[in-house]
Amino acid sequence: xxxxxxxxxxxxxxxxxxxxxxxxxxxxxQLLAPKITVANGRLVADRISVPISALGKATELSNEExxxxxxxxxxxxxxxxxxxxxxxxxxxxxxxxxxxxPYLLISSRNPEKLAxxxxxxxx
Numbered sequence: 001x002x003x004x005x006x007x008x009x010x011x012x013x014x015x016x017x018x019x020x021x022x023x024x025x026x027x028x029x030q031l032l033a034p035k036i037t038v039a040n041g042r043l044v045a046d047r048i049s050v051p052i053s054a055l056g057k058a059t060e061l062s063n064e065e066x067x068x069x070x071x072x073x074x075x076x077x078x079x080x081x082x083x084x085x086x087x088x089x090x091x092x093x094x095x096x097x098x099x100x101x102p103y104l105l106i107s108s109r110n111p112e113k114l115a116x117x118x119x120x121x122x123x
Contacts, residue, residue, distance in 0.1 A: 034081060036108060038117040043092070045081045045106050053123050055104075056093030058115040063087040066105075075102050083107040090114050 003018030034046035043050050061069060066089045070082065079101050082089075086107040094101045108114050 034083065036081075036106065036114060038114070038121050041121070041123065043104075043118065045104075048079050048081055048104060048106070050094070050104070052118060052121050054094060054096040054099065055118065056095035058090050058092045058118045060111040060115050061089050061091055066107075069105055077102055079104050081106045092118065 002021040003014050006014040006017045036045045037043075038052070041052050043052055043055065066087065069089075069091055070080075077100055082105065086109055088109070088111050089105060089107045090111045092104040092106065094103055106114065
């Protein structure tokens with residue numbers, strides 16, 4: 001589309017923009033995408049950063065279960081990292097009695113891998 005739109009300004013410019021604009025957009029999307037990491041005793045998901053020792057059971061949620069957890073069954077004290085374009089996710093209980101957050105809901109394309117990584121990194 002960029003190539004066709006810029007074709008009236010010259011073939012060379014159209015080809016250059018046709019290649020550079022999609023590459024630039026892809027780079028921006030990659031840089032802005034939230035990262036979920038489980039390392040050094042912490043779970044870091046976008047702005048959420050919690051020690052693994054403060055977390056309880058991690059449960060993989062199907063698309064339907066995840067939607068219900070966000071809707072009628074939601075607790076307003078929960079911390080969320082939700083991306084609308086990612087259908088499933090993980091519900092992670094917070095085991096720290098001093099933390100008022102009951103659980104974390106995290107969107108993930110690989111919820112089973114996230115749950116396994118949390119279990120593998122428990123102290």
